[in-house]
Every structure is written in structure tokens, then in C-alpha cells.
Amino acid sequence: MNLLKSEFLKLAYQRRTWGLFAAAIFLSVLATALTPWALSRMKNAVVMPLTLTSSVDGVYSKSLGAYILALVLGIVIMSSEFQHHTAIATFLAAPKRLSVLGAKLITAAIWGAVLNVVATGLGMVSGAIALSMYKDAAKPDSYIFVDYIASAALTGAVLALVGLAIGTLIRNQNAAVSVGLVFFLVVDRILGLVWTEGGKYLPSGLITSMMQLHIDVNIKSTGLRINTADYLDPLPAAALMFGYGIAFALISLITLSRDID
């Protein structure tokens, strides 16, 4: 409990934490609020007209787009210990490293979930406000709000755990954040396109599954096709996502055997 309080204080005292919250909210609100406007401006809006429930659900799904910042938060939790050399003070105060790591994992999961839930919640509010300006917009499916919030909590928690593991393995904070972002924003996406059978098992595929979206995106100009219809069901996807978190948490155990500089 002492360590949890300490980890909580470390995050609460730092402006960077609140900066990440602000950035997540900004991204989520902006993406969700602008999507109806963007759809209404598209000449071929027949693809996703706002009169369809699935289109409106798709608008609200944009509120989940800031999950990557939960990953960054997890990276920052661990790598800032090494950046500021505060790992020394931490392990002097609490020499049982397994306890310290456990506290960090719990803290990362909670803060990651809260960050993503707050951003998603506010994103959905902004989406509702934006959609209210379109009188012919359909009503969303009633279950999506609970689903998206639950998905945001799970995704935020797991990605923060993954981030923590990355921050443990790569002690340079800038390098750790770069690796995390490049993997999730570039490598993951490319793998999903190239390895179509396995894309559903990658983080972005799992996140899509958890949102229960089954949208066909057909990009005719490139011939690329991502069919999410055969993606995992939300619960298996959530279980696998949680499995990723556990696997990365186990990897972060490597810190237990390292000397502290």
C-alpha cells in the first residue's frame, strides 16, 4: 500500500502526467467531434451516411483513438526512474524489488485505464454534441457506450502495462517512447496489412475486436483490403490483450536481477 501511494504521488505531482491526459482528451475529442463533419463533407458519403446507426457507432468509436497515450504513460512511469536516477531512492526506500515492480504494474494499469476512460468518455460527449447538429443522424446502438468505456478501460490498462515493460527494457526514455510509438503506429499497422491472417491477433486488431466493429474498408486505389469480419469476438480479444499485458509484465521482471545505477 505504501508503494502504491508513492507511485500515485509520483504521477500526480508531475505536469507531464496531466499533459498526457490533456493530449489524450484533445485527440479523442477532436477525432470524435470532427468525424461527423468530415463524413458530411465527403462527396461519396453514401459509404457511411450519418443516417445509418453503424455510421454513428463508428463516429463514437473514434473516441477510443487516444489509447496510444496510455502506452506512453506506462513507458514514462518506468523510464523516468532511470532518467532521473530516482530508481536509487525508490529501491533504498523499498529494497524488495518484486514489491516495487508490483506497485508499478498496478499503478500503470489503473492510470492507463483512467486516462483512456476519461479521454473516451469526453470524446463520446463531444461526439454527441457534434452529432446533435445533424438532425437526420441516426441514434447509436445503446450498448456501445458501455462497451466502449469497458474497452477503453481494458485497452488503457493493458497498453500501460506494455509501456511499463518497454520502459523497463529500454532505459532511455526517448528511445523507449520512440520504439513504443513506432511499433504500435507503424509496425503493427503494416503487419496487419501484410499478414492478414494474423492481423486479428495484433494489438490494433484486438482493440478493433473489443470495439465490436465489423467494418469493411475497401481501398480500391491500392487494392489493400482489411476485413475485420473474422476478427476475434470481444471477450477472447480482451483475454488475449490481457495476456499480452501479463507477458510484458513478466518481461519487466528482468529488472529484478539488474544492478541499479
Next chain:
Amino acid sequence: MISIEFKGLVKRYKDLTAVDGLNASIESGRITGFLGPNGAGKSTALRCLLGLAAATDGEALIEGKPYSHLTTPLAKVGAVLDSSGFNGALTGAQNLKVICAASGLNPNRIPELLELVELGQAANKRTKGYSLGMKQRLSLAAALLGDPDILVLDEPANGLDPVGIAWLRQFLRTQADAGKTVLVSSHQLAEMQHTVDDVIIINHGKLIAAGPIGDVTRNPADPSGAAQSLEDAFMRLIGVSK
């Protein structure tokens, strides 16, 4: 009473042996200087003592136990190891609150300790704006949070001005007179001569000399048995001619 013991401590990094079979004991109620040239293995030995580095062989004990086995470590041992060990985005007081929370200590002493190390005015400033001397003072405040019986200080005078060094000397003496154990490593031999009761000198990771400063500084080549300065004795013992 022996507070700290190094028992055949060995620490190797691949091909480099940083500490090579160190045996030494430090008594309570005394200030012990831990001396050696750069790279002698002092900091490594202290890190092994404090559980930050794993010993390759042997052990380093605090009142008979490894550091990691202490119930409330900060209430037993206060350490100053690295003056940069604070989160620059947090204020001095916030950094100390985080440490208190981690170790279950009451944060009520923080204002008093910040005044003690003369950082009362800077308590709410972010530590990234602290000078080296201020960080060193904050490290000392952190070491005192648990009112420990043992102080382990690695180069505590780094960054302190002459007034600060004089203050530190008086402070360490007060702690030792109160029955506490003070182990302090330093390169400032002239200053150490005025501060310590006992010395432990290591070179290339090996113990060169240990004992009361009067015994260690006595020059065996001088028939009168007069004591050398600590600096001269140090040079003689590590085999460097001045």
C-alpha cells in the same frame, strides 16, 4: 558495537573486478572515512551494502542482515549516493513526500529537515532548478527522513561551499556523538582528516588499510612515530609518491 560489515565482498563486472574480497567492519558512534582513488571500488562496495548491486561473492551486512532484509530500511539506514537522484519535475518537498510514502514514514518531519539542511526557502521549487549543493543538501534531508541509526554517505561534500562543508562536518560529529554510525566516502582528504575517527582505505577493490586515523597515518619509516597528514599517509599506502 559493529554496525556494518563487509565479509569477503567481491563484485565483478565481466572482466573487471571492482571489489576484490573486501573485509572491514564499521563501529557505531564513530565517523569512518571510506577512502580510495577514483575507481577503487568505494561506490560499488556501498551499492552492494545498500542492495543496489548484487555481490558476486561474499556479503555486506547491516547489523548482521543484508539491507533487503531490514523491515523499515530508511529508519535504520540513511544514504546519500547520488545527488541527481531526484525527479526534476517535482519540488524538493514533493520528492521527500514520495520517499516517505514508499517507506511508510511520516512526512511530518519534512519541513523540519528542509530547514535543517537550509532548504526551507526552496522547499517548493522544482529540483531541476537546484544547484549541485542544494541537491546534495536535499539528499542529506532524504537520508534523515527515518531518523536512522546509520548514515552511509558517498561524497556528501560534493558541491557544498566552505560554509556548507563546515556545517556538514559539525553535523556528522553531532550524529556520531549521539551514538550513530557514520560511514562517509570522500576524495577530500584534508577535510576528512578533520572529520573522521576511523578510516578504511581501498585500492583496486582491495583493502589497503583500516583502523583509527591515528594508527593509519602513523609513518612506520619515521622513528619518532609521528603521524603524517592523511593525504601523505594515503599516498604512501596506495604506493604513489608525491
